[in-house]
Each structure stands twice: as C-alpha cells, then as structure tokens.
Amino acid sequence: MLRLEARAQPSKLMSLLSPLLALVLTALLAAALFAAQGKDPARGLAIFFVEPWSNLRQVSELLLKATPLITIALGLAVCYRSDVWNIGAEGQFLLGVLAGGGVALWLTTQGIVLPRALALPLVLAGAVLGGMAWAALTALLRDRFNASEILVSLMLVYVAQQLVNYMVFGPWKDPAGFNFPQTKNFDASTWLPNLLPGTRLHIGLAIALALAALVWVFLFRLFRGYQLQVGGLAPAAARYAGFSARSSLWTALLISGALAGLAGGMEAIGSFRQITPHVSTGLGFTAIIVCFVGRLHPLGIVFAGLLLSMMVIGGELGQSRLSLPNALSGVFQGLLLVLLLACDTLIHYRIRIRSALAAAR
Amino acid sequence: MAAAPRLELVGISKQYPAVRANDQVALKVLPGEIHAVLGENGAGKSTLMKIIYGAVRPDEGQMHWDGAKVEIKNPQQARALGISMVFQHFSLFDTLSAAENVWLGLDKKLSLAEVVQRIAKVSKGYGLEVDPLRPVHSLSVGERQRVEIVRALLTDPKLLILDEPTSVLTPQAVLELFDTLRQLAAGGCSILYISHKLDEIRALCSHCTVLRGGKVTGVVDPRTQSNAELSRLMIGAEPPRLQHLKARAGEVVLAVQALSCPKLDQFGTTLESIDFEVRAGEIVGMAGVSGNGQQELMAVLSGEDRRAPSGSVRLFGQDIARQSPRRRRRAGLHFVPEERLGRGAVPQMSLARNTLLTRTEAVGAAGWMHMRGVELLAARLIERFDVRCGGTGAAARSLSGGNLQKFIVGREIDAQPKLLIVSQPTWGVDVGAAALIRGELLKLRDAGCALLVVSEELDELFEIADRLIVIARGRLSPPIARRDASVERLGEWMSGLWPQPAAGAAAAAAAAVAAEATIGARHAQA
Numbered sequence: 001m002l003r004l005e006a007r008a009q010p011s012k013l014m015s016l017l018s019p020l021l022a023l024v025l026t027a028l029l030a031a032a033l034f035a036a037q038g039k040d041p042a043r044g045l046a047i048f049f050v051e052p053w054s055n056l057r058q059v060s061e062l063l064l065k066a067t068p069l070i071t072i073a074l075g076l077a078v079c080y081r082s083d084v085w086n087i088g089a090e091g092q093f094l095l096g097v098l099a100g101g102g103v104a105l106w107l108t109t110q111g112i113v114l115p116r117a118l119a120l121p122l123v124l125a126g127a128v129l130g131g132m133a134w135a136a137l138t139a140l141l142r143d144r145f146n147a148s149e150i151l152v153s154l155m156l157v158y159v160a161q162q163l164v165n166y167m168v169f170g171p172w173k174d175p176a177g178f179n180f181p182q183t184k185n186f187d188a189s190t191w192l193p194n195l196l197p198g199t200r201l202h203i204g205l206a207i208a209l210a211l212a213a214l215v216w217v218f219l220f221r222l223f224r225g226y227q228l229q230v231g232g233l234a235p236a237a238a239r240y241a242g243f244s245a246r247s248s249l250w251t252a253l254l255i256s257g258a259l260a261g262l263a264g265g266m267e268a269i270g271s272f273r274q275i276t277p278h279v280s281t282g283l284g285f286t287a288i289i290v291c292f293v294g295r296l297h298p299l300g301i302v303f304a305g306l307l308l309s310m311m312v313i314g315g316e317l318g319q320s321r322l323s324l325p326n327a328l329s330g331v332f333q334g335l336l337l338v339l340l341l342a343c344d345t346l347i348h349y350r351i352r353i354r355s356a357l358a359a360a361r
Numbered sequence: 362m363a364a365a366p367r368l369e370l371v372g373i374s375k376q377y378p379a380v381r382a383n384d385q386v387a388l389k390v391l392p393g394e395i396h397a398v399l400g401e402n403g404a405g406k407s408t409l410m411k412i413i414y415g416a417v418r419p420d421e422g423q424m425h426w427d428g429a430k431v432e433i434k435n436p437q438q439a440r441a442l443g444i445s446m447v448f449q450h451f452s453l454f455d456t457l458s459a460a461e462n463v464w465l466g467l468d469k470k471l472s473l474a475e476v477v478q479r480i481a482k483v484s485k486g487y488g489l490e491v492d493p494l495r496p497v498h499s500l501s502v503g504e505r506q507r508v509e510i511v512r513a514l515l516t517d518p519k520l521l522i523l524d525e526p527t528s529v530l531t532p533q534a535v536l537e538l539f540d541t542l543r544q545l546a547a548g549g550c551s552i553l554y555i556s557h558k559l560d561e562i563r564a565l566c567s568h569c570t571v572l573r574g575g576k577v578t579g580v581v582d583p584r585t586q587s588n589a590e591l592s593r594l595m596i597g598a599e600p601p602r603l604q605h606l607k608a609r610a611g612e613v614v615l616a617v618q619a620l621s622c623p624k625l626d627q628f629g630t631t632l633e634s635i636d637f638e639v640r641a642g643e644i645v646g647m648a649g650v651s652g653n654g655q656q657e658l659m660a661v662l663s664g665e666d667r668r669a670p671s672g673s674v675r676l677f678g679q680d681i682a683r684q685s686p687r688r689r690r691r692a693g694l695h696f697v698p699e700e701r702l703g704r705g706a707v708p709q710m711s712l713a714r715n716t717l718l719t720r721t722e723a724v725g726a727a728g729w730m731h732m733r734g735v736e737l738l739a740a741r742l743i744e745r746f747d748v749r750c751g752g753t754g755a756a757a758r759s760l761s762g763g764n765l766q767k768f769i770v771g772r773e774i775d776a777q778p779k780l781l782i783v784s785q786p787t788w789g790v791d792v793g794a795a796a797l798i799r800g801e802l803l804k805l806r807d808a809g810c811a812l813l814v815v816s817e818e819l820d821e822l823f824e825i826a827d828r829l830i831v832i833a834r835g836r837l838s839p840p841i842a843r844r845d846a847s848v849e850r851l852g853e854w855m856s857g858l859w860p861q862p863a864a865g866a867a868a869a870a871a872a873a874v875a876a877e878a879t880i881g882a883r884h885a886q887a
Contacts, residue, residue, distance in 0.1 A: 222727075223728035226717055234704070234706075234707045236700070237705070239665045240698055240718065241719060242689075
C-alpha cells in the first residue's frame with residue numbers, strides 16, 4: 001500500500017527547480033517516444049527543442065505564438081490564485097475573437113476607415129468585453145446557483161465554438177469567399193502594427209509583456225489583488241478580514257475573461273485578420289499548462305509561454321520534417337503538466353510503502 | 362487473589378509540538394467496572410482514549426490487558442483484543458441502511474441477513490431499539506448513536522469506550538443509555554465513560570479518574586464526592602484573587618439585545634435571545650463548555666455571520682448587526698478568533714502580509730500597498746510582543762502556536778481598538794506568554810477599551826475579568842461580578858442551571874428543556 005506523507009519542510013530550491021525537472025523528464029520520455037516511433041531520438045529532440053530557436057523567422061513565430069499563451073495565462077494566474085478554477089479560457093478567447101473580430105469586420109463592411117489609434121482600441125475593447133461577458137456567465141451561475149465554475153466554464157467552451165462556427169458558416173461568411181467558412185479580410189486600418197519587419201510578429205507581444213508587469217503589480221502591490229489571494233489561500237481568513245468572497249469571484253473571473261478575450265482579439269487582428277473556425281488550436285487550454293509551469297507568477301508565465309510555444313511549433317515542425325503525428329505536441333504538453341504536478345507532489349510529500357499485511361494487522 | 366484489571370495503563374505520556382497532552386497518566390479499569398474519565402476540554406482525555414484504541418502511539422508508558430503486557434499499534438489490533446469505541450462524532454454513511462453500516466465494520470464472514478438478525482437480537486437484549494433496514498439519514502441523532510453502540514456491541518467487546526456520548530441525547534435518552542450500560546457492565550464488560558458532566562458521572566460510574574493539563578489529579582469514587590470537590594480536581598484550586606485596578610466602567614460600548622440566530626448546520630448551536638452589554642474600561646469574561654454557541658456568537662459579533670436581526674448588535678448605539686467586519690473594524694471593533702492558522706492568519710503568507718488582514722494603515726490611495734509601512738508595522742509587533750520568528754518575512758505557519766497567537770493578539774491590541782473581542786486568548790500558549798497577553802489585555806482595559814474575553818479556562822477568566830457571563834446551549838446567563846462568582850457556581854451555570862428571573866421563570870425552564878430535547882450540538886472535544 002502506498003501512502004503520501006507530508007514533508008515537514010518542503011525544499012524551497014526544489015520547488016523552484018520543479019518545472020525544470022519536469023521539462024527534463026518530459027524530454028527523456030519524448031526521446032523514448034521518438035525511438036518507439038522508429039525515429040532518431042536526437043533528431044526528434046533537436047526539432048522540438050533547438051529548431052524553433054534556429055533563425056529569426058522561427059524565433060518570431062515562436063514569440064508570435066507565445067503572445068496569446070502569455071496573455072491568457074496571466075489572467076488564469078489571477079483566477080487560480082483566488083481559488084477560482086476557470087478552465088474555460090478557450091471559450092473566453094473565442095468570444096474575444098468574435099467580438100473583437102466582429103468590430104473589425106463591421107468597420108470593414110461599413111467601409112469605415114479610422115486612424116489606427118482609434119480603430120485598434122475600439123477592436124480590442126470589443127474583444128475584452130466579449131471575453132468578460134463569457135466569463136461573467138460562469139461567475140453568474142456560480143454566484144447565483146453555486147454551480148461548479150470548472151464544469152460551467154468548460155462547457156461554455158463548446159458553446160463558444162459553435163457560436164464561432166455559426167457566425168462564419170452563416171451571417172458573417174464572406175460572400176466572395178467561394179463558400180469557405182470564413183469572414184472577409186479585415187481592413188488594413190484594423191491590423192495590429194508589425195513589431196519586426198519581415199516577420200509576422202506584431203505589437204501584441206509588447207502588450208503581453210506590459211500586461212505581465214501590470215498583473216505583477218496587481219497581485220503583489222494592490223490591496224485588491226491581496227484580497228483575492230487571501231480568499232484563495234484561506235477563505236476563513238478572508239471572511240474574518242471582511243473580504244467579500246463574491247466580489248473576489250467576480251473580479252477574478254472578469255480579469256481572466258478580459259485577458260483571454262484580449263488575446264482572442266489580438267489573434268484576430270494580428271495573425272489571421274479574418275475569422276475562421278480555426279482561429280484557436282486550443283490556446284486557452286495550453287495556457288492552463290503555461291500558467292502552472294510558470295508557477296502562477298507573471299515572470300514565470302512569460303518563460304513558460306515561450307516554452308509551451310516552442311513545443312507547439314516543435315510539433316508542427318515534427319509533422320513536416322519527421323512526419324510525426326500532430327497529436328504528439330499535445331502529448332508532450334500533457335506530459336509536461338502531469339510530470340510537473342508529480343514533481344510538486346513529491347516535493348511536498350514523501351511516499352511511504354507499507355505492505356498490505358502490515359496495514360491489515 | 363483479585364482478578365487482574367481488564368486494562369491498566371502505567372506512566373503514559375504523549376508530547377505534541379505545542380502541548381504535553383498526557384503526562385505520566387495511570388489508569389486502572391476492572392472487569393465489569395464503569396469507570397469515568399473526567400476533565401475539561403484539552404485536559405488530554407481524547408488523546409488518552411486514542412492511545413488505548415491504538416489510533417495514537419504514546420511516547421512512553423505501558424499498557425496491560427487482562428494482566429498481560431500489550432502494545433496496541435492500531436485500531437484493528439484494539440478491536441481484536443475486544444476494545445470497542447463509540448465516537449463523539451458519528452461515522453455512519455447516510456445513504457446506507459443501519460444494517461449495512463454495521464456490516465461494513467464487521468468481519469466479512471457474516472451475510473447481511475445474518476447481521477440484520479444479530480442486530481435485532483442485540484437491540485432487543487439491551488433495549489436499544491433500532492430498525493436495521495432504515496437508511497441512516499432518516500434516523501434521529503439518538504437513533505444514530507444507538508446504531509453506533511449496537512455496532513460496537515456486535516463485536517462482543519470486553520471494554521467499551523464512550524466519548525461524551527450524551528452531548529447529543531435528550532434527558533430520557535440519557536437514562537435509557539445508562540440502563541443499557543449498567544446491563545452491559547453486569548455482563549462483565551468494562552466501560553470507560555468520558556465526560557465533563559459531573560451529575561452523569563455520579564449517576565453512572567463507580568470510579569473516576571480526573572485529568573487536568575494531561576496529568577491525573579485524582580482517582581475517586583464520584584458517588585462520595587460533591588460537585589465542588591470534583592470541580593476542584595478538574596479545574597484546579599480556586600485561583601488567588603489578583604490585584605488589579607478597580608474597574609471604572611464607562612459608557613456602554615457593545616450592546617447585544619434579543620439576539621437569536623438559527624444554527625447553520627446540524628453540528629452548530631442556535632443562539633437564543635441573547636442579551637448582554639460590555640462597557641468601556643471593563644473586561645467581561647464569557648465562560649462555557651466549547652460548542653455551546655461561542656463560535657456562533659463570535660461570528661455574529663465579528664461580522665463573519667451577518668444573519669443577526671437588525672438592531673440586535675449595537676456598537677456605541679449604532680446598529681452593526683449587518684455590517685461587514687471591515688466596517689466594524691473602522692468603528693473600533695477588533696476581534697481575535699480562536700483559530701490562528703487559516704482564520705487569524707493566512708498560513709502561507711509572511712507575517713508582514715498577514716498584518717494587512719486587519720491593519721490597512723499602509724494601504725494608500727487606489728489600494729496601493731506601501732510595503733515599507735507594512736514591514737515596519739510587522740517589525741513593531743514582533744518587537745513589542747516578543748514574537749519569536751524568522752523576521753517579518755517568515756510565513757505564519759512557520760511560527761509556533763504561542764508565538765503566532767502573540768502576533769495576532771498583538772496585531773489587534775496595537776490597533777488601539779475601542780472594543781476588543783478575544784476568543785481563547787491563551788490557548789496553547791506557554792505560561793510566560795499567557796501572562797504577557799493577559800497583562801496587555803488589562804492594560805487595554807485600564808486605557809478605557811471595552812473587552813469581551815471568551816475562554817474555557819475559568820482560572821484565566823477569574824484572573825482578568827470584571828464581570829462574568831456563562832453561555833450554555835446557545836443561551837446566556839445573567840452577568841455576575843467576579844467577586845461574587847466561584848468555580849462551583851460557574852460550573853453549575855455551565856450546564857445551563859442559572860437562576861431564572863422570577864417573572865416567566867416557568868416559561869424559561871420549559872424553553873430550556875425544549876432546547877435540551879432538540880440539541881444536536883457538538884460539545885466539541887478539541
């Protein structure tokens with residue numbers, strides 16, 4: 001019989017090293033998986049871990065992909081630190097795509113050409129509101145009916161996906177698009193400005209990094225952020241102090257909905273410049289991993305965002321170079337999260353083995 | 362030669378990090394004897410029972426069973442010897458029937474049908490009426506306890522341990538239970554009966570071991586002892602009257618009027634028409650056995666529970682019954698809860714950040730936390746209240762219980778409250794720190810603050826309080842000046858027997874009986 005026994009004093013060093021340890025273990029298992037697939041493990045690892053950094057174009061793609069991951073994960077960190085388990089960032093992201101993209105599409109179809117300084121805030125504000133509205137549904141159901149936010153937010157993801165499908169297959173379908181399920185291309189006045197000439201990298205990255213700083217300030221320098229975290233760590237202490245649990249729930253969900261929505265809006269007008277059913281490849285779910293690998297800390301999330309972005313791109317490269325299945329990237333992401341949680345568990349607990357006989361006696 | 366004792370404990374000691382729960386405890390129970398273990402909450406009764414039942418290992422000491430030395434490593438082994446325990450909190454599955462619950466705890470040799478038959482037989486034999494087929498959730502608390510006892514009896518115990526069994530029973534049910542226990546004892550089964558209720562022990566038991574602070578303070582025949590004598594063994598000698606400045610009670614600071622509040626769950630206590638006031642410059646001490654409504658009353662006063670009828674709680678004449686804890690704090694009401702970790706402090710956060718729970722001086726405009734101010738406050742508290750810790754950055758959970766208590770009490774005292782409510786100010790705190798905390802509370806009183814101190818330690822209340830009130834079953838006794846109070850008197854009051862006002866005395870007595878009949882309270886043994 002296995003028993004987990006709490007360690008008196010979990011090692012601080014190991015807690016910090018745990019993501020690294022999980023990464024090394026993931027790489028080892030990845031190598032084994034490559035070998036099992038009959039591929040050269042060294043080459044496989046190189047494609048996943050080295051290739052994405054090999055040249056400017058790859059790095060810019062990596063940063064491009066990291067942008068929404070970091071943005072969403074920052075909001076999730078606020079949620080998780082408040083003990084609010086928003087699993088539906090993907091849905092809030094999609095609503096950001098729809099709302100932000102919707103504004104851009106409306107400007108385009110109406111032929112309104114605004115200066116960028118006006119158009120971009122308009123589009124992004126729409127995206128933020130869209131994400132917040134979707135998260136507010138979860139908050140409302142939890143607040144009014146005590147519904148589990150985990151289930152509600154997750155199920156709302158599927159609703160959001162159907163909503164996107166409906167719009168692009170229906171009302172918003174580009175009449176000149178050969179019946180493809182996609183909208184018109186947005187007018188150039190609504191595009192996010194480029195950050196690095198010759199690449200697709202846009203200023204979303206700068207926005208994400210600025211947001212990381214803001215979230216840090218919110219969490220560690222503002223009383224509101226402190227209140228949320230007290231509620232997350234010790235609900236009875238929050239009640240004793242007089243911090244409202246309801247207001248924490250709403251604040252946490254609205255912040256994370258806003259950031260997920262913003263990420264969606266930036267993807268819509270930054271990378272795609274139209275809405276298609278494929279605007280998200282599960283970024284909202286990958287961001288959960290980013291959030292945990294980043295230790296729910298803004299700085300950690302920036303690094304974890306780069307790491308997970310690398311694995312996503314590595315997966316794409318592996319598909320084209322080694323004809324590995326695309327699912328492999330998802331497998332690695334999952335492995336990383338599970339191994340991280342396992343490492344954390346073993347840092348906080350030790351395993352005691354007792355024979356069934358001794359237990360029975 | 363007399364028969365060997367059924368159970369004999371010699372020199373049992375158990376040290377927990379903060380407290381020595383058992384210190385050289387000896388206990389001897391003969392076959393067929395009903396033996397009481399008497400002591401206040403925290404005296405070490407539960408630890409001792411857990412040691413006998415194998416749930417806790419003692420640090421030192423020996424155990425003899427029927428004359429042979431034994432070492433009980435776990436409850437399975439205890440059951441194999443013939444030790445059965447009926448716990449204070451029931452461990453039944455609501456959705457299963459009584460018989461299925463009993464079946465779960467037995468050897469799997471028997472079929473469910475056989476178990477049903479045996480339950481019927483045992484319950485008839487001992488007058489413990491139980492319908493084996495009814496689901497547990499449909500049973501009353503008394504019936505549930507019968508199921509627990511029947512479950513214990515089916516194993517043919519040689520020693521039956523009952524932990525505060527009457528806390529959930531009506532008076533009639535208590536008498537029935539006593540009949541059953543006497544019948545059992547007559548059949549040779551030894552019974553260990555844990556309680557702090559003197560009358561019950563006198564009615565039932567022939568021997569009584571009294572514990573105080575983990576030590577045995579006496580082994581007596583309770584039938585020949587007065588309540589006063591037993592109280593003194595249990596609580597300690599009546600404390601010396603301490604010299605402190607004459608109270609100069611000023612204006613009424615806290616006025617509680619006709620406060621009633623239904624319990625939140627089946628283990629809670631309903632507060633019933635509570636009336637009292639606390640004046641500036643006095644300490645009102647609230648005595649009572651834990652689980653009699655203290656927790657509920659504190660939550661209402663602190664603002665953690667805002668269901669109190671409006672107007673029932675007033676601070677300086679202002680109705681605060683529905684105000685949030687932060688509003689109350691701004692009006693000068695500070696509160697120290699009895700749970701330090703998780704309520705009085707966030708375990709994972711630093712001491713500095715923990716000051717922010719109730720002290721927001723360093724929070725500026727727009728909610729910006731000036732961390733320097735926060736650190737300075739924490740450093741000041743650590744110095745003033747002699748908190749031993751690793752600095753302002755130390756996590757609250759890294760402190761010992763006593764040091765964290767000094768920090769939390771200090772945090773609230775340092776806020777210069779106009780009304781300070783303290784729950785168990787010195788629980789688990791060493792003697793020196795307790796003196797420091799009590800001294801600070803007295804200083805605060807002399808500075809004109811109103812104080813309400815809730816404690817289970819009568820000694821402590823006698824030492825610092827100017828007036829005393831007793832809470833029992835969610836009701837409050839009239840106040841009594843400290844000089845008029847005695848341990849015996851308060852002990853009686855703690856079981857709900859205080860003089861009723863002449864008018865409507867009969868109605869109040871009827872209400873008390875009704876309250877007892879419906880009581881589902883957990884007379885918690887911490």
